[in-house]
Amino acid sequence: MTPVSVEIRNVALSFGATQVLRDITLSVKPGEFFALLGPSGSGKSTLLRLIAGFNRNQSGQVLIAGRDVSAIPPWQRDVGMVFQSYALWPHMTVAQNVAFGLEERKLPRDVIRRKVAAALEMVELTGLEARRPGQLSGGQQQRVAIARTLAIEPQVLLLDEPLSNLDAKLRVQTRAELKKLQKRLNITTIFVTHDQEEAMTTCDRIAVMDQGVIQQVGTPMELFDHPVNRFVAQFVGSVNLFGGTFTRGAGALHFSSPALGEVTLPASLDPPGAKGEIAFRPHAIRMSAGSPAAIEGEMRMTGTIEGEEFLGEFLRYEVQVAGARVVVDHAHARGESTLATGTRVTLSVPADEIRFI
Amino acid sequence: MLAYGWIGAVLLLVLSPHLGLLLLSLSKVWSFTVLPEQFTLAHFGTVFEDSTRMIYNTFLYCGLAALLDVVLGTAIAYIVLRTQLPGRQLLDHMVTVALAMPGLVLGIGYLRTFRGVELPFIGPLTASWLIFVLAYSVRRLPFALRSCMAALSQVHVSLEEAAENLGAGRWHTVWRIVVPLMMGGILAGFVISFVTAAGEISETILLTSRESLAPMSYGIYLYMQSIAGRGPGAALGVIAVVLIGLGTWYSHHIVASRSVHDVPGEKS
Numbered sequence: 001m002t003p004v005s006v007e008i009r010n011v012a013l014s015f016g017a018t019q020v021l022r023d024i025t026l027s028v029k030p031g032e033f034f035a036l037l038g039p040s041g042s043g044k045s046t047l048l049r050l051i052a053g054f055n056r057n058q059s060g061q062v063l064i065a066g067r068d069v070s071a072i073p074p075w076q077r078d079v080g081m082v083f084q085s086y087a088l089w090p091h092m093t094v095a096q097n098v099a100f101g102l103e104e105r106k107l108p109r110d111v112i113r114r115k116v117a118a119a120l121e122m123v124e125l126t127g128l129e130a131r132r133p134g135q136l137s138g139g140q141q142q143r144v145a146i147a148r149t150l151a152i153e154p155q156v157l158l159l160d161e162p163l164s165n166l167d168a169k170l171r172v173q174t175r176a177e178l179k180k181l182q183k184r185l186n187i188t189t190i191f192v193t194h195d196q197e198e199a200m201t202t203c204d205r206i207a208v209m210d211q212g213v214i215q216q217v218g219t220p221m222e223l224f225d226h227p228v229n230r231f232v233a234q235f236v237g238s239v240n241l242f243g244g245t246f247t248r249g250a251g252a253l254h255f256s257s258p259a260l261g262e263v264t265l266p267a268s269l270d271p272p273g274a275k276g277e278i279a280f281r282p283h284a285i286r287m288s289a290g291s292p293a294a295i296e297g298e299m300r301m302t303g304t305i306e307g308e309e310f311l312g313e314f315l316r317y318e319v320q321v322a323g324a325r326v327v328v329d330h331a332h333a334r335g336e337s338t339l340a341t342g343t344r345v346t347l348s349v350p351a352d353e354i355r356f357i
Numbered sequence: 358m359l360a361y362g363w364i365g366a367v368l369l370l371v372l373s374p375h376l377g378l379l380l381l382s383l384s385k386v387w388s389f390t391v392l393p394e395q396f397t398l399a400h401f402g403t404v405f406e407d408s409t410r411m412i413y414n415t416f417l418y419c420g421l422a423a424l425l426d427v428v429l430g431t432a433i434a435y436i437v438l439r440t441q442l443p444g445r446q447l448l449d450h451m452v453t454v455a456l457a458m459p460g461l462v463l464g465i466g467y468l469r470t471f472r473g474v475e476l477p478f479i480g481p482l483t484a485s486w487l488i489f490v491l492a493y494s495v496r497r498l499p500f501a502l503r504s505c506m507a508a509l510s511q512v513h514v515s516l517e518e519a520a521e522n523l524g525a526g527r528w529h530t531v532w533r534i535v536v537p538l539m540m541g542g543i544l545a546g547f548v549i550s551f552v553t554a555a556g557e558i559s560e561t562i563l564l565t566s567r568e569s570l571a572p573m574s575y576g577i578y579l580y581m582q583s584i585a586g587r588g589p590g591a592a593l594g595v596i597a598v599v600l601i602g603l604g605t606w607y608s609h610h611i612v613a614s615r616s617v618h619d620v621p622g623e624k625s
Contacts, residue, residue, distance in 0.1 A: 053519075074518070074522055075521045075525055085513065091538060100533075
């Protein structure tokens with residue numbers, strides 16, 4: 001089947017006086033694995049349900065394959081949704097669950113039998129046809145839900161936090177399987193999640209949402225490297241963010257911040273205005289004890305270690321710099337000792353790791 | 358030991374009327390002794406000879422009334438809990454009003470309201486068996502409705518949305534998903550309506566226009582009016598208890614076997 005596009009044009013939706021979606025415009029390309037990422041209450045699930053037909057937009061358009069579906073009821077949209085709770089029917093067997101959509105399409109019995117078998121084989125559940133959902137593990141239930149949705153060969157696949165009910169290990173495994181399956185079927189897929197790692201590892205592009213507004217759309221790397229605002233910078237990965245004023249003088253760029261104090265920024269940087277925020281990721285900071293020689297083109301700060309957390313792959317230090325706490329991630333190598341709390345350290349950030357927001 | 362003693366005492370207290378009824382139905386002479394002096398099965402013979410019509414009537418009226426109740430109960434529960442229809446809460450309250458009306462008053466109300474109403478093939482409504490079905494179902498609808506609402510609120514909305522998402526329209530979703538998942542509550546509602554209607558007497562006395570229309574409860578009442586009728590009255594009572602007990606057990610059995618696997622709804 002040829003993959004289709006999904007377009008959202010100037011959509012607004014409110015429940016009573018609460019505006020849940022504000023002027024959303026979004027374009028999902030055919031065959032794309034697209035994520036809606038945001039905290040709870042950001043409107044991402046509402047948007048997904050809108051595409052499925054369970055919510056009605058008060059203004060704007062929802063187009064699937066170029067056709068406006070705003071007035072089409074859910075059962076005629078040909079959009080398959082996997083629910084967060086899986087929503088398997090407990091009174092039916094696995095096979096009956098998967099066959100449901102095909103029966104509603106009035107397909108001949110032998111075609112249904114064949115398609116059910118194929119769908120269960122695709123999710124590696126052959127042999128469990130006669131089981132009831134209550135007799136399956138969480139991971140198996142999730143795969144039945146996916147098989148049930150894919151059996152009807154929908155134009156678009158919608159996934160509403162499908163991994164959130166799985167344990168951590170299974171989640172990582174399932175998201176890889178999901179990605180493979182999506183690429184193999186080449187079906188336009190929209191995936192709702194609040195977990196940035198999930199979105200970044202599986203999806204081609206991500207729309208970051210907050211308070212009913214799309215904050216930024218981009219590939220995982222674009223969002224991480226070039227966040228357009230404070231929210232995206234903080235939501236996608238960890239970040240150090242400080243506001244202040246910029247002044248240029250004597251061949252240097254000075255940054256005066258209430259929290260960080262006076263800091264000299266690399267002269268090559270070009271802040272967009274006199275006032276703003278600088279952002280840099282914890283892993284981009286180089287930390288050394290004492291005060292090593294300065295390197296041209298780096299931002300330097302001195303501070304005192306206030307605490308550390310060992311996270312396996314890296315150590316996360318909290319460093320007090322003037323009135324601010326700076327988070328520093330330091331890759332861990334076996335046998336390496338940690339810097340003790342109270343140690344005076346120098347932090348340096350390369351120019352290309354500093355963003356203006 | 359103490360626990361069994363306690364259970365035994367409570368059971369004796371609860372079941373003593375049943376025991377008394379059973380003994381009365383089997384006694385030939387029972388006046389001044391603790392237990393009857395002579396036993397007989399003649400009362401049951403009398404009842405089966407005279408009152409099979411009443412047993413049949415009870416099943417007909419109460420069965421139809423309970424059926425009507427669960428159909429209406431399911432529909433009203435769906436409207437109240439699943440739609441945005443204006444005034445849907447009022448529907449719920451209106452149904453509950455029937456609880457506040459004494460059966461006697463409701464009976465008089467029916468007789469007044471439907472006086473002179475003639476139905477094709479049946480004749481005057483107030484003199485037909487339909488009036489029993491109508492009266493019983495209105496009086497028992499609150500019980501059936503509560504049961505259906507409890508059952509529907511246990512069914513997570515996403516189970517219905519999943520059906521709609523896969524191509525099932527509203528009716529198909531209700532028929533294939535909602536009703537089967539509510540079945541436990543629907544059956545419970547049916548049994549409660551049936552059982553309470555079968556034991557109802559105040560409306561029954563008012564609405565019974567001739568003996569051929571009377572249900573069992575009316576029969577028991579009639580028998581008990583005379584000393585000679587006590588035995589057959591008790592026998593009819595025993596039959597009522599056994600039949601209702603069997604019905605209750607059977608519906609519990611169905612509910613239990615349906616819900617053995619799992620409970621519908623969310624994982625977390």
